[in-house]
Amino acid sequence: MDSLPIDMSHPAVRDYLKLVRLQVLTPLSLLINIATVMVCTLALNPSIRTIAKMYPTSISPRPSVISVYVAAMYLGQIGYCILLVIARKPETKRTLTKGVGLSLVLANWVMALWAVAWIFEWFLAATIFQGLLLILLLYTNITLLTYHAPTTSRPLDMALIHAPLRFFFVLQFALMFPLTLFVQLGLTYTPVFDGAPDYQSHPWPGFGVVLGTNLVSLVVIALRRDVVWCAASTWICVSMWTLPYKPQVVYITVLVFTTLHPLALIASYIHAYFRSRRSVEANGAVALPGNEHPGLNTNRPSTDSQLRGPREVDPEAVWGN
Incomplete structure (x- = not known):
C-alpha cells in the first residue's frame, strides 16, 4: 500500500x-x-508558598484564597478536556481547534515551568515565563472573543471553553505576572514571621498595579457584561485584602474594587434591560403574520376582483357588437 485511502489535504x-x-x-x-x-x-521545601512568604510584596494574596481560585481553574480545564471528547457540534469543534488550539497546551507547560523556576528562586526566568503565559492567554482570549464569540445557544462552550480561559488569563493579568515582576525588581519588604513587617515599603507601585488592572477589569465588565471576569477580578481583590499588612492605599483600593466590580455588572445589565425596552417601545408592537382572524381585518380584500383592483371596462365585452 503506497498511501492511505484518505485525502490528508482535505480540510x-x-x-x-x-x-x-x-x-x-x-x-x-x-x-x-x-x-x-x-x-x-506540597512535597518540596522550600515550596511555592514558602517562597511567597520569603518575598512578601504589597500585592501578595492570601495563599488559601488563591488556592481555591486555582482549583476552580483546574476544574474548568478538566471540563474543557471532557468537552474535547464529547463535542459534536461543528461550531464547538471549530472553537476548540481554531479558537484555542495549542495555546492552552503551551500555557499549561509554561505554568509548570514557572512553578519550577519559582521554587528555585530563578526570578528572572519566572518573570519571563509569566510574560509568555500572559501573551499566550491574551492571544487566545482575543481570538475567542473575536472569531468564536460566546453565545447562549451553546452554553457548554461558554462554561467549559470561555470561562476557564478567562479565569486563567485574569489570574496572570491581575496577579501572577505583576507579583513575579515585583519580586524580580526587588519591590518587596523584609519578611517577619512573628509580628508585623514593614509593609509600608514600595506602596505606590502596588497601588499603580492594583488600580490599573482593576480599572481595565471594570471597563471590560461594564461594556461586555462579563460575569466570569467579574467573578475572577473580585476573587483576586478578596485574596489581596484578606492577607493582612498591606499599604493603606493598596488595601483601600482592593476593598473599593471588590464592591465596584459586582455593582458595575449589575448596573450594566440594568442599563441593557431598559435600553432594550426603549427600543421595543420606539419600534412599536410587531404583528406576527398569520395570527389575525380574517374577520378582524375589514380592509383586507376578500375577492379576486378586489385583489386586482379597479380596471378599465371593455364596452364591447359588456354590450356586444
Whole structure:
C-alpha cells in the first residue's frame, strides 16, 4: 500500500486530526501542570508558598484564597478536556481547534515551568515565563472573543471553553505576572514571621498595579457584561485584602474594587434591560403574520376582483357588437 485511502489535504480531515491531537496533548499538559504545581506546593521545601512568604510584596494574596481560585481553574480545564471528547457540534469543534488550539497546551507547560523556576528562586526566568503565559492567554482570549464569540445557544462552550480561559488569563493579568515582576525588581519588604513587617515599603507601585488592572477589569465588565471576569477580578481583590499588612492605599483600593466590580455588572445589565425596552417601545408592537382572524381585518380584500383592483371596462365585452 503506497498511501492511505484518505485525502490528508482535505480540510475536514485536517480539522479532525487537529481535534485528535488536542484530545491527547491537552489532558497531558494539564496533568503535567497540576502535578508540577502540587509537588512544588506540597512535597518540596522550600515550596511555592514558602517562597511567597520569603518575598512578601504589597500585592501578595492570601495563599488559601488563591488556592481555591486555582482549583476552580483546574476544574474548568478538566471540563474543557471532557468537552474535547464529547463535542459534536461543528461550531464547538471549530472553537476548540481554531479558537484555542495549542495555546492552552503551551500555557499549561509554561505554568509548570514557572512553578519550577519559582521554587528555585530563578526570578528572572519566572518573570519571563509569566510574560509568555500572559501573551499566550491574551492571544487566545482575543481570538475567542473575536472569531468564536460566546453565545447562549451553546452554553457548554461558554462554561467549559470561555470561562476557564478567562479565569486563567485574569489570574496572570491581575496577579501572577505583576507579583513575579515585583519580586524580580526587588519591590518587596523584609519578611517577619512573628509580628508585623514593614509593609509600608514600595506602596505606590502596588497601588499603580492594583488600580490599573482593576480599572481595565471594570471597563471590560461594564461594556461586555462579563460575569466570569467579574467573578475572577473580585476573587483576586478578596485574596489581596484578606492577607493582612498591606499599604493603606493598596488595601483601600482592593476593598473599593471588590464592591465596584459586582455593582458595575449589575448596573450594566440594568442599563441593557431598559435600553432594550426603549427600543421595543420606539419600534412599536410587531404583528406576527398569520395570527389575525380574517374577520378582524375589514380592509383586507376578500375577492379576486378586489385583489386586482379597479380596471378599465371593455364596452364591447359588456354590450356586444
